[in-house]
Amino acid sequence: MRTTVPTSGALHFSTRGEYGVRLMVELARHYGSGPVSLSEMADHESLPRPYLEQLVVSLRGADLVTSTRGARGGYELAKPPSAIRMSEVVTALEGPIAPMICASDDPHHAGTCQRAGFCNVEQLWQRVREAIVSALDSMTLEDLAEPRLGHPAHPQPALLAVQPLTERSIKEPVTQP
Amino acid sequence: MRTTVPTSGALHFSTRGEYGVRLMVELARHYGSGPVSLSEMADHESLPRPYLEQLVVSLRGADLVTSTRGARGGYELAKPPSAIRMSEVVTALEGPIAPMICASDDPHHAGTCQRAGFCNVEQLWQRVREAIVSALDSMTLEDLAEPRLGHPAHPQPALLAVQPLTERSIKEPVTQP
DNA sequence: TCAATCCTGACGAAATCAGTCGGAATTGCC
DNA sequence: GGCAATTCCGACTGATTTCGTCAGGATTGA
Numbered sequence: 109m110r111t112t113v114p115t116s117g118a119l120h121f122s123t124r125g126e127y128g129v130r131l132m133v134e135l136a137r138h139y140g141s142g143p144v145s146l147s148e149m150a151d152h153e154s155l156p157r158p159y160l161e162q163l164v165v166s167l168r169g170a171d172l173v174t175s176t177r178g179a180r181g182g183y184e185l186a187k188p189p190s191a192i193r194m195s196e197v198v199t200a201l202e203g204p205i206a207p208m209i210c211a212s213d214d215p216h217h218a219g220t221c222q223r224a225g226f227c228n229v230e231q232l233w234q235r236v237r238e239a240i241v242s243a244l245d246s247m248t249l250e251d252l253a254e255p256r257l258g259h260p261a262h263p264q265p266a267l268l269a270v271q272p273l274t275e276r277s278i279k280e281p282v283t284q285p
Numbered sequence: 286m287r288t289t290v291p292t293s294g295a296l297h298f299s300t301r302g303e304y305g306v307r308l309m310v311e312l313a314r315h316y317g318s319g320p321v322s323l324s325e326m327a328d329h330e331s332l333p334r335p336y337l338e339q340l341v342v343s344l345r346g347a348d349l350v351t352s353t354r355g356a357r358g359g360y361e362l363a364k365p366p367s368a369i370r371m372s373e374v375v376t377a378l379e380g381p382i383a384p385m386i387c388a389s390d391d392p393h394h395a396g397t398c399q400r401a402g403f404c405n406v407e408q409l410w411q412r413v414r415e416a417i418v419s420a421l422d423s424m425t426l427e428d429l430a431e432p433r434l435g436h437p438a439h440p441q442p443a444l445l446a447v448q449p450l451t452e453r454s455i456k457e458p459v460t461q462p
Numbered sequence: 463t464c465a466a467t468c469c470t471g472a473c474g475a476a477a478t479c480a481g482t483c484g485g486a487a488t489t490g491c492c
Numbered sequence: 493g494g495c496a497a498t499t500c501c502g503a504c505t506g507a508t509t510t511c512g513t514c515a516g517g518a519t520t521g522a
Contacts, residue, residue, distance in 0.1 A: 112339050115509075118379030119296050119417055121410075123480070126385055129406055145498065159481050161500080162289050178489025179497040194409055202295030208303055228429045229306055232371055233298075236420045240296055243416035244409075252405045291479075300511070322467065336512055338469080355520025356466040 119236075121202065127155055128163045128201040129194075129252075135173065136189035136253035143175070143182030163201065170200035189253050195244035205240055208233040296413075298379065304332055305340045305378040306371070306429075312350065313366035313430035320352070320359030340378065347377035366430050372421035382417055385410040 130153055138144045146164065150157035164183060167173045172192060173183045185192065199205060307330055315321050323341065327334035341360060344350045349369060350360045362369065376382060 112510095113343055113378070113380045114299055114301065115380070117381045117383035118302065118375055119298065119382055119384060121296065121384050122291055124291065125295065126406075129409070133406060143498095147498085156481060158483075162481085165500085166290055175499060176489085177487080177499045179495095180490055181488085181498050183499090198295055201290070203290045203292070204294045205296055206294035207296060207298050228431065229303075229310060232306070232421075232424055232429060235424065236417055239416040239420035240413055243413045247409055247412065252409060254405065289479095293478090320467095324467085333512065335514075339512085342469080352468060353520090354468045354518075356464090357521060358467050358519085360468090 119207065121198070124163060125198055125202045127153075127160065128167065129197060130155075131160060131163060132167070132172070132185075132192070132197050132249055133252050135183060135185050136192075136249045139185050139189055139253075143180075143184045145182040148182070166200050167197075170196065172196060172200055185249070189249035192249040193245050194247045194249070194252075195241055197249070198244055205237055205244075207236045207240070296384065298375070301340060302375055302379045304330075304337065305344065306374055307332070308337060308340060309344070309349070309362075309369070309374050309426055310429050312360060312362050313369075313426045316362050316366055316430075320357075320361045322359040325359070343377050344374075347373065349373060349377055362426070366426035369426040370422050371424045371426070371429075372418055374426070375421055382414055382421075384413045384417070 131149060134149050134153060135144060146157050146160050149155075150160055164173065164175075168175060168183075171186055174186045175181065175183050195205075308326060311326050311330060312321060323334050323337050326332075327337055341350065341352075345352060345360075348363055351363045352358065352360050372382075
Protein backbone atom coordinates (compact mmCIF):
# COMPACT_ATOMS: atom_id res chain seq x y z
CA MET A 109 0.00 0.00 0.00
CA ARG A 110 2.94 2.30 -0.57
CA THR A 111 1.63 5.39 -2.20
CA THR A 112 3.22 8.74 -2.62
CA VAL A 113 -0.08 10.52 -2.33
CA PRO A 114 -0.50 11.98 1.16
CA THR A 115 -2.24 9.40 3.26
CA SER A 116 -4.79 11.54 4.98
CA GLY A 117 -6.20 13.26 1.96
CA ALA A 118 -6.22 16.87 0.93
CA LEU A 119 -7.06 19.80 3.11
CA HIS A 120 -7.63 17.88 6.27
CA PHE A 121 -7.87 19.27 9.75
CA SER A 122 -5.44 18.06 12.34
CA THR A 123 -6.81 15.90 15.12
CA ARG A 124 -6.22 18.91 17.28
CA GLY A 125 -9.07 20.52 15.44
CA GLU A 126 -11.36 17.58 15.87
CA TYR A 127 -10.72 17.15 19.57
CA GLY A 128 -10.97 20.85 20.20
CA VAL A 129 -14.27 21.15 18.44
CA ARG A 130 -15.70 18.21 20.33
CA LEU A 131 -14.55 19.81 23.51
CA MET A 132 -16.26 23.06 22.67
CA VAL A 133 -19.45 21.27 21.78
CA GLU A 134 -19.40 19.58 25.14
CA LEU A 135 -18.92 22.94 26.84
CA ALA A 136 -21.79 24.36 24.86
CA ARG A 137 -24.08 21.64 26.16
CA HIS A 138 -23.21 22.56 29.72
CA TYR A 139 -23.48 26.28 29.11
CA GLY A 140 -24.97 28.09 32.08
CA SER A 141 -24.38 25.31 34.58
CA GLY A 142 -21.07 26.51 35.92
CA PRO A 143 -17.60 25.35 35.02
CA VAL A 144 -16.86 21.84 33.83
CA SER A 145 -13.58 20.19 34.73
CA LEU A 146 -11.30 18.75 32.14
CA SER A 147 -11.30 15.36 33.82
CA GLU A 148 -15.04 15.14 33.35
CA MET A 149 -14.79 15.92 29.69
CA ALA A 150 -11.84 13.64 29.18
CA ASP A 151 -13.89 10.81 30.65
CA HIS A 152 -17.01 11.61 28.74
CA GLU A 153 -15.29 11.97 25.40
CA SER A 154 -12.69 9.33 26.18
CA LEU A 155 -9.84 11.58 25.23
CA PRO A 156 -6.54 11.94 27.10
CA ARG A 157 -6.86 14.72 29.64
CA PRO A 158 -3.24 15.93 29.46
CA TYR A 159 -3.70 16.54 25.80
CA LEU A 160 -6.93 18.44 26.27
CA GLU A 161 -5.06 20.76 28.60
CA GLN A 162 -2.98 21.88 25.69
CA LEU A 163 -5.92 22.53 23.46
CA VAL A 164 -7.69 24.56 26.06
CA VAL A 165 -4.74 26.90 26.26
CA SER A 166 -5.41 28.00 22.70
CA LEU A 167 -9.11 28.36 23.31
CA ARG A 168 -8.54 30.46 26.38
CA GLY A 169 -6.08 32.66 24.55
CA ALA A 170 -8.72 33.34 21.92
CA ASP A 171 -11.22 34.38 24.59
CA LEU A 172 -13.54 31.54 23.74
CA VAL A 173 -13.51 29.94 27.18
CA THR A 174 -12.95 31.23 30.69
CA SER A 175 -11.35 29.25 33.46
CA THR A 176 -11.87 29.13 37.21
CA ARG A 177 -8.99 27.68 39.11
CA GLY A 178 -8.97 25.66 42.26
CA ALA A 179 -11.21 22.93 43.51
CA ARG A 180 -14.55 22.67 41.74
CA GLY A 181 -13.07 24.80 39.03
CA GLY A 182 -13.10 24.16 35.34
CA TYR A 183 -13.90 25.79 32.05
CA GLU A 184 -16.96 27.35 30.52
CA LEU A 185 -17.77 29.22 27.36
CA ALA A 186 -17.00 32.91 27.43
CA LYS A 187 -20.01 33.68 25.22
CA PRO A 188 -23.32 31.96 24.54
CA PRO A 189 -22.97 29.16 22.00
CA SER A 190 -24.97 31.05 19.42
CA ALA A 191 -22.39 33.81 19.48
CA ILE A 192 -19.45 31.59 18.68
CA ARG A 193 -18.85 30.97 15.03
CA MET A 194 -17.04 27.81 14.10
CA SER A 195 -14.48 29.83 12.20
CA GLU A 196 -13.35 31.31 15.49
CA VAL A 197 -12.99 27.91 17.04
CA VAL A 198 -11.07 26.38 14.19
CA THR A 199 -8.80 29.37 13.81
CA ALA A 200 -8.00 29.35 17.51
CA LEU A 201 -7.08 25.69 17.37
CA GLU A 202 -5.29 25.41 14.09
CA GLY A 203 -4.06 28.85 13.19
CA PRO A 204 -5.12 31.03 10.28
CA ILE A 205 -6.96 29.37 7.45
CA ALA A 206 -4.41 29.29 4.69
CA PRO A 207 -4.64 26.62 2.02
CA MET A 208 -1.39 28.06 0.72
CA ILE A 209 0.91 30.74 2.04
CA CYS A 210 -0.21 32.83 -0.90
CA ALA A 211 -3.71 32.78 0.53
CA SER A 212 -3.49 33.67 4.16
CA ASP A 213 -5.33 36.34 6.05
CA ASP A 214 -2.43 36.54 8.42
CA PRO A 215 -0.59 39.77 7.59
CA HIS A 216 2.51 38.11 8.95
CA HIS A 217 2.47 35.78 6.00
CA ALA A 218 1.67 38.40 3.41
CA GLY A 219 4.40 38.97 0.90
CA THR A 220 5.90 35.58 1.46
CA CYS A 221 5.05 34.48 -2.03
CA GLN A 222 7.24 36.28 -4.53
CA ARG A 223 4.94 35.21 -7.31
CA ALA A 224 2.00 37.17 -5.94
CA GLY A 225 0.41 39.23 -8.65
CA PHE A 226 2.31 37.20 -11.18
CA CYS A 227 0.81 33.74 -11.12
CA ASN A 228 -2.93 33.32 -11.26
CA VAL A 229 -2.75 30.20 -9.21
CA GLU A 230 -3.02 32.55 -6.29
CA GLN A 231 -6.63 33.16 -7.27
CA LEU A 232 -7.42 29.53 -6.81
CA TRP A 233 -6.13 29.40 -3.26
CA GLN A 234 -7.97 32.59 -2.42
CA ARG A 235 -11.23 31.19 -3.65
CA VAL A 236 -10.79 28.03 -1.69
CA ARG A 237 -10.00 29.98 1.41
CA GLU A 238 -13.06 32.14 1.08
CA ALA A 239 -15.22 29.10 0.55
CA ILE A 240 -13.89 27.47 3.68
CA VAL A 241 -14.29 30.57 5.77
CA SER A 242 -17.86 31.17 4.75
CA ALA A 243 -18.72 27.56 5.42
CA LEU A 244 -17.25 27.83 8.88
CA ASP A 245 -18.90 31.17 9.44
CA SER A 246 -22.28 29.76 8.57
CA MET A 247 -22.42 27.55 11.63
CA THR A 248 -22.23 28.37 15.31
CA LEU A 249 -21.56 26.20 18.30
CA GLU A 250 -25.25 26.21 19.04
CA ASP A 251 -25.97 24.41 15.80
CA LEU A 252 -23.64 21.61 16.76
CA ALA A 253 -24.60 21.40 20.40
CA GLU A 254 -28.25 20.51 19.91
CA PRO A 255 -28.54 16.91 20.99
CA ARG A 256 -30.10 15.74 17.75
CA LEU A 257 -31.53 17.84 15.02
CA GLY A 258 -33.59 17.15 11.96
CA HIS A 259 -31.80 14.92 9.56
CA PRO A 260 -32.46 16.13 6.05
CA ALA A 261 -33.50 19.74 6.41
CA HIS A 262 -30.90 22.17 7.59
CA PRO A 263 -32.10 24.37 10.40
CA GLN A 264 -29.80 27.09 9.15
CA PRO A 265 -31.04 29.33 6.34
CA ALA A 266 -28.24 27.84 4.25
CA LEU A 267 -26.10 30.91 4.37
CA LEU A 268 -23.69 29.77 1.79
CA ALA A 269 -25.09 28.52 -1.45
CA VAL A 270 -23.37 25.21 -1.72
CA GLN A 271 -23.96 23.60 -5.04
CA PRO A 272 -25.92 20.39 -5.27
CA LEU A 273 -22.58 18.81 -5.99
CA THR A 274 -23.16 15.88 -8.24
CA GLU A 275 -21.44 13.59 -5.77
CA ARG A 276 -19.60 12.10 -8.66
CA SER A 277 -17.47 15.13 -9.28
CA ILE A 278 -14.45 13.75 -7.54
CA LYS A 279 -12.35 10.94 -8.74
CA GLU A 280 -10.49 8.40 -6.81
CA PRO A 281 -6.91 9.30 -6.11
CA VAL A 282 -4.09 7.30 -7.52
CA THR A 283 -3.35 4.73 -4.93
CA GLN A 284 -3.44 1.10 -5.80
CA PRO A 285 -3.60 -0.45 -9.26
CA MET B 286 8.15 31.53 19.15
CA ARG B 287 7.18 28.20 20.63
CA THR B 288 3.55 27.73 19.98
CA THR B 289 1.45 24.63 20.17
CA VAL B 290 -0.76 25.80 17.36
CA PRO B 291 0.18 24.09 14.11
CA THR B 292 2.68 26.27 12.34
CA SER B 293 1.31 26.21 8.87
CA GLY B 294 -2.25 27.11 9.63
CA ALA B 295 -5.47 25.22 9.19
CA LEU B 296 -6.52 23.32 6.12
CA HIS B 297 -3.41 23.90 4.11
CA PHE B 298 -2.39 22.10 0.98
CA SER B 299 0.87 20.23 0.96
CA THR B 300 3.64 21.63 -1.18
CA ARG B 301 3.00 18.64 -3.34
CA GLY B 302 -0.25 20.29 -4.27
CA GLU B 303 1.33 23.60 -5.03
CA TYR B 304 4.10 22.20 -7.20
CA GLY B 305 1.73 19.90 -8.99
CA VAL B 306 -0.68 22.66 -9.82
CA ARG B 307 2.09 24.88 -11.11
CA LEU B 308 3.25 22.03 -13.25
CA MET B 309 -0.19 21.53 -14.71
CA VAL B 310 -0.53 25.22 -15.42
CA GLU B 311 2.74 25.11 -17.30
CA LEU B 312 1.51 22.17 -19.31
CA ALA B 313 -1.69 24.00 -20.08
CA ARG B 314 0.26 26.91 -21.52
CA HIS B 315 2.03 24.57 -23.90
CA TYR B 316 -1.10 22.67 -24.80
CA GLY B 317 -1.14 21.65 -28.45
CA SER B 318 2.58 22.12 -29.02
CA GLY B 319 3.65 18.58 -28.38
CA PRO B 320 5.14 17.08 -25.26
CA VAL B 321 7.20 19.08 -22.83
CA SER B 322 10.05 17.46 -20.98
CA LEU B 323 10.31 17.52 -17.25
CA SER B 324 13.76 19.06 -17.37
CA GLU B 325 12.36 22.04 -19.21
CA MET B 326 9.67 22.59 -16.65
CA ALA B 327 12.01 22.03 -13.77
CA ASP B 328 14.25 24.74 -15.15
CA HIS B 329 11.44 27.13 -15.91
CA GLU B 330 9.76 26.76 -12.57
CA SER B 331 13.02 26.27 -10.69
CA LEU B 332 11.80 23.15 -9.00
CA PRO B 333 13.78 19.94 -8.45
CA ARG B 334 13.22 17.65 -11.40
CA PRO B 335 13.49 14.34 -9.52
CA TYR B 336 10.69 15.49 -7.30
CA LEU B 337 8.50 16.49 -10.21
CA GLU B 338 8.89 13.00 -11.57
CA GLN B 339 7.06 11.72 -8.54
CA LEU B 340 4.22 14.16 -8.88
CA VAL B 341 3.72 13.36 -12.51
CA VAL B 342 3.16 9.73 -11.61
CA SER B 343 0.00 10.69 -9.77
CA LEU B 344 -1.15 12.94 -12.57
CA ARG B 345 -0.62 10.24 -15.14
CA GLY B 346 -2.46 7.72 -13.01
CA ALA B 347 -5.44 10.05 -12.92
CA ASP B 348 -5.44 10.33 -16.71
CA LEU B 349 -4.70 14.01 -16.59
CA VAL B 350 -1.48 13.87 -18.56
CA THR B 351 -0.10 11.54 -21.19
CA SER B 352 3.54 10.72 -21.61
CA THR B 353 5.67 9.94 -24.63
CA ARG B 354 8.85 8.15 -23.87
CA GLY B 355 12.19 8.33 -25.52
CA ALA B 356 14.14 11.24 -26.87
CA ARG B 357 12.10 14.38 -27.52
CA GLY B 358 9.46 12.88 -25.32
CA GLY B 359 7.73 14.48 -22.41
CA TYR B 360 4.32 15.13 -21.01
CA GLU B 361 1.21 16.86 -22.25
CA LEU B 362 -2.31 17.32 -21.04
CA ALA B 363 -4.66 14.47 -21.81
CA LYS B 364 -7.58 16.88 -22.28
CA PRO B 365 -7.89 20.53 -23.23
CA PRO B 366 -7.28 22.84 -20.26
CA SER B 367 -10.88 23.97 -20.20
CA ALA B 368 -11.96 20.39 -19.56
CA ILE B 369 -9.82 19.89 -16.50
CA ARG B 370 -11.38 21.04 -13.28
CA MET B 371 -9.04 21.98 -10.49
CA SER B 372 -10.77 19.53 -8.21
CA GLU B 373 -9.46 16.73 -10.38
CA VAL B 374 -5.95 18.06 -10.22
CA VAL B 375 -5.93 18.53 -6.49
CA THR B 376 -7.53 15.19 -5.80
CA ALA B 377 -5.01 13.41 -7.99
CA LEU B 378 -2.15 15.07 -6.17
CA GLU B 379 -3.33 15.02 -2.59
CA GLY B 380 -5.93 12.33 -2.35
CA PRO B 381 -9.61 12.69 -1.53
CA ILE B 382 -10.74 15.95 -0.08
CA ALA B 383 -11.52 15.09 3.50
CA PRO B 384 -11.27 17.76 6.16
CA MET B 385 -11.99 14.97 8.60
CA ILE B 386 -12.32 11.24 8.17
CA CYS B 387 -15.99 11.72 8.98
CA ALA B 388 -16.29 13.78 5.85
CA SER B 389 -14.70 11.88 3.05
CA ASP B 390 -16.12 10.88 -0.26
CA ASP B 391 -13.80 7.94 -0.29
CA PRO B 392 -15.96 4.88 0.38
CA HIS B 393 -12.86 3.27 1.82
CA HIS B 394 -13.03 5.74 4.68
CA ALA B 395 -16.76 5.52 5.19
CA GLY B 396 -17.77 3.99 8.46
CA THR B 397 -14.49 4.84 10.09
CA CYS B 398 -16.13 7.29 12.45
CA GLN B 399 -18.19 5.40 14.97
CA ARG B 400 -19.90 8.63 15.96
CA ALA B 401 -21.45 9.07 12.53
CA GLY B 402 -25.10 9.84 12.84
CA PHE B 403 -24.57 10.54 16.49
CA CYS B 404 -22.53 13.71 16.67
CA ASN B 405 -23.57 16.69 14.65
CA VAL B 406 -20.02 17.82 14.29
CA GLU B 407 -20.03 15.64 11.26
CA GLN B 408 -22.29 18.18 9.58
CA LEU B 409 -19.67 20.83 9.96
CA TRP B 410 -16.97 18.84 8.20
CA GLN B 411 -19.38 17.92 5.45
CA ARG B 412 -20.24 21.53 4.80
CA VAL B 413 -16.63 22.51 4.69
CA ARG B 414 -15.88 19.74 2.30
CA GLU B 415 -18.67 20.71 -0.03
CA ALA B 416 -17.55 24.30 0.04
CA ILE B 417 -14.02 23.33 -0.90
CA VAL B 418 -15.11 21.04 -3.67
CA SER B 419 -17.39 23.56 -5.29
CA ALA B 420 -14.68 26.17 -5.13
CA LEU B 421 -12.28 23.82 -6.84
CA ASP B 422 -14.92 22.77 -9.33
CA SER B 423 -15.59 26.35 -10.29
CA MET B 424 -12.19 26.80 -11.90
CA THR B 425 -10.50 24.96 -14.70
CA LEU B 426 -6.90 24.84 -15.76
CA GLU B 427 -7.73 27.25 -18.53
CA ASP B 428 -8.64 29.93 -16.02
CA LEU B 429 -5.24 29.65 -14.41
CA ALA B 430 -3.23 29.30 -17.57
CA GLU B 431 -4.15 32.61 -19.14
CA PRO B 432 -1.03 34.70 -18.89
CA ARG B 433 -2.72 37.54 -17.08
CA LEU B 434 -6.40 38.09 -16.63
CA GLY B 435 -8.53 40.92 -15.38
CA HIS B 436 -7.68 41.85 -11.84
CA PRO B 437 -10.86 42.76 -10.01
CA ALA B 438 -13.63 41.20 -12.04
CA HIS B 439 -13.79 37.45 -12.12
CA PRO B 440 -14.10 36.06 -15.62
CA GLN B 441 -16.00 33.12 -14.21
CA PRO B 442 -19.74 33.50 -13.60
CA ALA B 443 -18.94 33.10 -9.93
CA LEU B 444 -20.35 29.63 -9.70
CA LEU B 445 -20.24 29.48 -5.99
CA ALA B 446 -21.81 32.31 -4.09
CA VAL B 447 -19.02 33.26 -1.79
CA GLN B 448 -20.10 35.71 0.79
CA PRO B 449 -18.67 39.21 0.85
CA LEU B 450 -16.77 38.07 3.88
CA THR B 451 -16.17 41.02 6.12
CA GLU B 452 -12.45 40.35 6.02
CA ARG B 453 -12.42 40.89 9.73
CA SER B 454 -14.27 37.71 10.53
CA ILE B 455 -11.22 35.80 11.53
CA LYS B 456 -9.16 36.41 14.57
CA GLU B 457 -5.50 35.99 15.01
CA PRO B 458 -4.49 32.63 16.39
CA VAL B 459 -2.97 32.33 19.79
CA THR B 460 0.71 32.64 19.23
CA GLN B 461 2.74 35.20 21.04
CA PRO B 462 1.59 37.43 23.89
C1' DT C 463 24.60 3.37 -31.71
C1' DC C 464 23.83 7.16 -28.77
C1' DA C 465 21.65 10.34 -26.08
C1' DA C 466 17.49 12.05 -24.27
C1' DT C 467 13.73 10.95 -21.98
C1' DC C 468 10.35 8.45 -19.08
C1' DC C 469 9.83 5.04 -15.40
C1' DT C 470 10.42 2.52 -10.94
C1' DG C 471 11.70 1.56 -6.48
C1' DA C 472 13.90 2.46 -2.49
C1' DC C 473 16.24 5.46 0.64
C1' DG C 474 17.56 9.39 4.03
C1' DA C 475 16.89 13.27 6.75
C1' DA C 476 14.23 16.72 8.49
C1' DA C 477 10.06 18.49 10.28
C1' DT C 478 5.85 18.01 12.55
C1' DC C 479 2.63 16.51 15.74
C1' DA C 480 0.06 13.60 19.08
C1' DG C 481 0.52 12.58 23.54
C1' DT C 482 3.24 12.43 28.23
C1' DC C 483 5.30 13.99 32.47
C1' DG C 484 6.39 16.60 36.60
C1' DG C 485 5.57 20.15 39.25
C1' DA C 486 3.94 24.86 40.62
C1' DA C 487 0.02 28.00 41.63
C1' DT C 488 -4.70 28.65 43.00
C1' DT C 489 -8.93 27.93 45.48
C1' DG C 490 -13.18 25.44 47.55
C1' DC C 491 -14.32 22.69 51.39
C1' DC C 492 -14.11 20.28 55.77
C1' DG D 493 -5.44 25.57 58.59
C1' DG D 494 -4.85 21.77 55.86
C1' DC D 495 -6.26 18.84 52.18
C1' DA D 496 -7.70 17.83 47.70
C1' DA D 497 -9.16 19.23 43.31
C1' DT D 498 -8.14 21.87 39.79
C1' DT D 499 -5.93 24.97 36.37
C1' DC D 500 -1.45 26.33 34.58
C1' DC D 501 3.28 25.91 32.52
C1' DG D 502 7.25 24.23 30.29
C1' DA D 503 9.77 20.80 28.33
C1' DC D 504 10.31 16.22 26.40
C1' DT D 505 9.79 12.10 23.45
C1' DG D 506 8.53 8.81 20.03
C1' DA D 507 6.32 7.99 15.98
C1' DT D 508 4.64 9.43 11.62
C1' DT D 509 4.76 12.00 7.50
C1' DT D 510 6.83 14.18 3.85
C1' DC D 511 10.10 16.57 1.06
C1' DG D 512 13.66 15.56 -1.76
C1' DT D 513 17.52 12.40 -3.60
C1' DC D 514 19.59 8.67 -5.98
C1' DA D 515 20.66 4.84 -9.03
C1' DG D 516 19.50 2.22 -12.64
C1' DG D 517 16.36 0.16 -16.16
C1' DA D 518 13.20 0.74 -20.33
C1' DT D 519 12.02 3.18 -24.45
C1' DT D 520 12.58 5.74 -28.57
C1' DG D 521 14.11 9.57 -32.05
C1' DA D 522 18.11 10.93 -34.62
